[in-house]
Amino acid sequence: MDDEIYDAVVIGAGFAGLTAARDLAERGQRVVVLEARERIGGRTWYRRFADTDFSIEMGGNWLDTVGNRALMAEVERYDVPLTMSPEAKNHVSILDGVRSTAPCPISRRDEIDLQRFVTETARQVARVDPYRPLDTQGVADLDVPLDEYIAGFGLSRTLTELMGAWIRQETGCHLSQISALHLMSWIPLLDDDVLAIGHTPTHRFAAGTIDLLQRMLDDSGVELRLSTPVSAVIQSEDRVEVRTHAGNVVRARGAVIALPLNCINDLAYDPPLSPGKAAGAAIGQSGAAKKLWALVDGLPPHLLAIGEHDAPIDVFFTDYPGDETDLGADLVVGFSTQERPLDILDREDVETAIRRYVPEATVRKVDGYDWLADPYSKGTWCASPAGLLSSYASALEATEGRLVFAGSDIAHAFRGWIEGAVATGGVAAERLSAILADD
Ligand SMILES: Cc1cc2nc3c(=O)[nH]c(=O)nc-3n(C[C@H](O)[C@H](O)[C@H](O)COP(=O)(O)OP(=O)(O)OC[C@H]3O[C@@H](n4cnc5c(N)ncnc54)[C@H](O)[C@@H]3O)c2cc1C
Secondary structure (H helix, E strand, O other): OOOOEEEEEEEOOOHHHHHHHHHHHHOOOOEEEEOOOOOOOOOOOEEEOOOOOOEEEOOOOEEOOOOOHHHHHHHHHOOOOEEEOOOOOEEEEEEOOEEEOOOOOOOHHHHHHHHHHHHHHHHHHOOOOOOOOHHHOOOHHHOOEHHHHHHOOOOOHHHHHHHHHHHHHHHOOOHHHOEHHHHHOOHHHHOOOHHHHHOOOOEEEOOOHHHHHHHHHHHHOOEEEOOOOEEEEEEOOOOEEEEEOOOOEEEEEEEEEOOOHHHHOOOEEEOOOOHHHHHHHHHOOOOOEEEEEEEEEOOOOOEEEEOOOOOOOOEEEEEEOHHHOOOOOEEEEEEEEOOOOOOOOOHHHHHHHHHOOOOOOEEEEEEEOOOOOOOOOOOOOOOOOOOHHHHHHHHHHOOEOOEEEOOHHHOOOOOOOHHHHHHHHHHHHHHHHHHHHOO
16 A cells, blocks of 8 residues: 555546546645556547558647637646647538439528428527536437437428438437437537538647647646556545555545546446446446548548438548658548448458448558547546436536545536536536535
């Protein structure tokens, strides 16, 4: 057992944990961060593409420079350079079995129906305050599976497939596995623009998410222990005792639990977590995206491809044009979901999927990461299933004794985004500081 008693122990070194640790250290607290993996960053991971020297993001990547206020404050504070993904100049879609190269391949009738969908959804969104827990707002009627919500509009198959592919790219799961309310809670943060849920933000970190994370860590001066998975958290009146898988014990006056929602119940808690938090964490989040990277020859320049419901890939686009890197071909990023039979690490599989859109394409190399199989994430970005938010949003983020909680999966605003992680990390540091100040 360490003899030392820290002021704060932070469990998890993703954006949430590192923000909390840095803010606590800034308030003069002695902080130790315990991280299960051998690296920081959690569900962000900037690493080399296949066997090349070129690095890409396996996880979280883009940010909204207007809406992501907490994250932008960090970007500005550390003067972190950003770049942008290029705009598409060529389009291919396959919707209701029809291949098109039009940028917006829908009929006039579909446009009118889309407007109807936007108007009605905006009316419902006006009831949602993204900064307050969604179980306190009388919006349980919106906490329904997203595919059911969309089906209620009687849209054409073409429009349903187009919206489905775009939205799946944003939700990272089948639309039956995410609540309409989850998506609606983003819209007030995106200038109240319902269609913004189909526009991925295009800014990204020039030197990867690790650039910002490392600057935050270096600035904080906190002690970081990597490869240190935590197994149990025990609270007494004035202490928290954290046990690691290796059998070590770390003691502190308080703790920040900055874990993915799907991992919270992997730890033993004494006293147990509140029934609401334990039940919400047991339901978990259903983000199950497959994010794939492929080096491809034979694509139209700056391509955006989007596809029908049962295609292996929903969307892919040229993120690094061949003439802007030394890779010799276009590097594309694409999105699929777990239930689709696509092995993102199998070159031939990915080539077959891409050739549905561009028959002459050839794939040289592929890369990606299985976040679902990883025991320290058990999912991709947060998608709340129907019923979770209107029942458990308050319980999931509530402080329990000397334990405060942080993480993108329990954020109110920008749940599922890096922004949500940073914002909740800041709040967790404030909450724990207040508890420590009362000692
Ligand atoms: C494929 C993919 C694409 C994404 N794209 C975007 C995007 O473009 N834009 C965007 O804003 N967001 C995106 N996201 C979401 C974003 O990356 C996450 O929401 C955010 O990084 C989560 O941060 P966090 O700190 O809350 O959790 P995490 O990053 O998951 O951090 C939690 C940490 O806890 C650690 N941990 C787990 N169990 C234990 C244990 N027992 N003991 C100790 N440590 C433990 C983990 O190893 C991890 O480091 C994406 C995510 C994925 C996976």
